[in-house]
Amino acid sequence: MREDIVEALKNIVGDDWVVNNPEAVKSYLEDETEPGVKVEPAPATDVVVVKPVNAQEVSEILKLANREGVPVYVRGGGTGLACGCVPSKPGVVISMERMKEIEIDKENLMAVVGAGVTLGELLKAAAKEGFFFPPHPGDEGAQIGGLIACNAVGARAVRTGPMRNYVLGLEVVLPTGEILRLGGRLVKDNTGAGKLMHLFIGTEGILGVITKAVLRLSPQYKATATMVVPFNDRRACLNTVPEILQSGIIPLGIEYVQKKEVELTAKRLGLEWPSKEGEYYLLIMLAEFNEDTLYAQLEEIASICRKNGSLEPLLAETPEEQTNILKIRSEIYPTLKPYMEDSPDITVPPANIGKLIEELEKLERKYDIYIPLFGHAADGNLHPVIPVKEGWTKEQYEKLRMEMYQIAVKLGGVTTGEHGVGEARKKYLKLNLSNEAIETLRKIKKVLETTPSH
């Protein structure tokens, strides 16, 4: 990186917070993206990492980069699956790790958090005051800024929706350096939050840098349980999901997992998967106001499952049992990672999930492979794994990935429900968005980058 730019960055944030020796920079060049879709040929290494502490410093950095025409990569927890924070060209990596403000506003049931606060830190601070934060995309090392920019979701979104639904206020720095403060400690706002704030949620940081947020919290639920429902029949298992939702019960989450993957994961973790029967499982997470309601719901769900041919449902009531089941669920992905080329984030209308599985079974026969499957059944969002197969070329993997995406589109779905587009999956965006829509995004990006506001 040009010496004058490194010096200018040091002037903005102080010498201690600019990193450009190659060894120290290394850990800022990767995220968790699957091997098959990483940035090619490799991330840029001619990179300087800068660690601002507030919006004002971010503003100075963006003005500098914009003036000098240097690309900027904003980095949160580095837990993304689309190379959204990976420098594809030489440039400046802005790491948000120092923006650690957390205030729990008990009276308003809100939290005011810096972009660099991790999900784990937020959950801990909220729990200490008796609050809960529902969205939970697996890795608690994810940072709030990234969760918002990527509109993260995860397993606990059936009732309450994606990250977007929890954001009440944002501080955002535009590419030209203006700092916008939109929304606030407000449940309703049809000025800044209503008009402009949502443009920065889900757009993965391409329109501005999120530096702080006001988030809505939930009170702690008083009764929680996780039910494991085993099935011998895959279709019966998945077809049960819409019936549960139509019954009027909206759980926190309904996950789909399979014997092979949960047993492999449990073994790796030194845990035991609680169910000895069945091949296919629904994990149903309930959280309610009191135990009576919880049990009434569990009973009704169990009866719907039995009617659909399930084996006997198992109930995890103690926090430890629940934690272990969810730990196994969360760790399926990392367990399979060494064996996977990719794991597309395909999402279809929830009622089409049975059809999606049928199509994936056809692919297994066509390509003579086993496709491990798991995902958010009630959201129509599955993460089928493209396994590493000896002797396969890049082209063969790409052909299979493309077929998966095309199946999703044919079923009224999209190529990404929650993982986002990033650098890694940009080329697939046109499967879902028309040229006009992509062009509209591009126009907005360009006008925010180039026209000074004054």
Added chain:
Amino acid sequence: MREDIVEALKNIVGDDWVVNNPEAVKSYLEDETEPGVKVEPAPATDVVVVKPVNAQEVSEILKLANREGVPVYVRGGGTGLACGCVPSKPGVVISMERMKEIEIDKENLMAVVGAGVTLGELLKAAAKEGFFFPPHPGDEGAQIGGLIACNAVGARAVRTGPMRNYVLGLEVVLPTGEILRLGGRLVKDNTGAGKLMHLFIGTEGILGVITKAVLRLSPQYKATATMVVPFNDRRACLNTVPEILQSGIIPLGIEYVQKKEVELTAKRLGLEWPSKEGEYYLLIMLAEFNEDTLYAQLEEIASICRKNGSLEPLLAETPEEQTNILKIRSEIYPTLKPYMEDSPDITVPPANIGKLIEELEKLERKYDIYIPLFGHAADGNLHPVIPVKEGWTKEQYEKLRMEMYQIAVKLGGVTTGEHGVGEARKKYLKLNLSNEAIETLRKIKKVLETTPSH
């Protein structure tokens, strides 16, 4: 309106769907905005009304208007309170009244609706299939397109949030005529719905015309009740609200009303207000999975209220009792309308609602007036009435309105929580948005209007 434009519009939609005789046009020139902030000196009358039936026709109309430089006003149900659909200059009014498609998708718990479908029509169609649609901004004549463009909210949003949280897909026509289809029958989508769709929600139609939407539905609740809690003390009444929310119970709605206004309204409707005691009331709307939960919650809420000095809570259980109470609540605004100059939509952090009331009481003393009060207590959103006062000039009303707005801002609030900005309240937007934020919106609007996409 220029004859060639009227002819071109007839070519697009057919002769029957273009209206330009002054008598027939009249009903398209007003909405429900309060008298004190109407478009001045009066709405334009040199207006042609056009009634397209689909996105393609809207596209042709927008291309024509854009080419000819003629202003366009999109009109839904005309129930707005900010002159958002009122032609302030000669131009084309696009009425969405013919876009009446409704499909209830039972399997996905969704509805696909044309922009011209009214809230009443949607509620009826959903109920027929066993579904419910929570957002309810009072007037059921409001149309879906307008509800989305204005991110409407209403009394039933405490648990589930504003209209935005229910929109899963949109068909939108850009000012240059491109038709975008974003999102779909998808609970999760980080392509079109994640990236671009929300730009058109809450921006009141200035960036594009919404022609169709996919909405999320709820299952019907199995047990509902409305509790009326009387208080003699105003502060005690309002301070009870955050305590209820912190207890872990999130009702559908918590409304604040006063004896004077509910009795006046009940009398006008030929109904009776159920409570004979107290001056100040909370209306608490609960909807739960079963009666046991409902009663457990009612008991806990009643105990919180008593601890805070309430008189004996009254329970409305039959649908008829509940309907009558909510009817009285909804009709307060129309009942007061003949006596009001304005009713600002001020919103503060929920915990500041007590302070807001204190400040409004100071205004009552300062101006020697009575300010009727009602609103969405749990959302920090009140609609204080500026009453008509004999002998007052426009300037005196404006001074009082401005003081109310400044109180809201001082308390961390905004000038509009749900009614929007429109033509009527544009000049107050700068109390909440910086020049940079307003300029950013303007830049986006301009680039969508003027740059062709290809």
